Amino acid sequence: MTLPYAEPLVRLEPQPRVIPEPARVGEPGGPHCGLCDWLADFEHSEHEPPIWYDDNWALCRATGVTIPGLVWLASRGHHDSFADLPDDVAQSYGPVVARIERAILSVGDIARPRLPLGRRLRALPRLVLPASARHAGSAP
Numbered sequence: 001m002t003l004p005y006a007e008p009l010v011r012l013e014p015q016p017r018v019i020p021e022p023a024r025v026g027e028p029g030g031p032h033c034g035l036c037d038w039l040a041d042f043e044h045s046e047h048e049p050p051i052w053y054d055d056n057w058a059l060c061r062a063t064g065v066t067i068p069g070l071v072w073l074a075s076r077g078h079h080d081s082f083a084d085l086p087d088d089v090a091q092s093y094g095p096v097v098a099r100i101e102r103a104i105l106s107v108g109d110i111a112r113p114r115l116p117l118g119r120r121l122r123a124l125p126r127l128v129l130p131a132s133a134r135h136a137g138s139a140p
Helices: 034-040 087-106
Strands: 057-061 071-077 123-128
Touching: 034 057, 034 123
Parallel strands: none
Antiparallel strands: 057 071, 071 123
16 A cells, blocks of 8 residues: 655655546455455464454454554455445444443443544454453353
């Protein structure tokens, strides 16, 4: 990925627009989505399984980061944005995030979890969960 600036934050001129926009990861004609493959068959992967999952969502521990307990919630289906979520999955998002937040707060001595909403990285919200609160297979 090329950021729109160079160090030390010197603005670069925008690149020419590409029309039509190239296919995105996981779309027909686009690059393959490895995250979708992992979520479809994580039981047979060498990677750590999700902390919790259901038919629509998987709560995963972030790896390779210095913040202990960073987790992310991914939709089990490949969706580009909230607008692309099927109605039943979109309706389940709020209750799932609320359950996760309550689980985090139940650990005690934790400030409010930060729940930023992001565009498509498959990780829609990112939640900070202390390492002591991680229990594989337990529901949030």
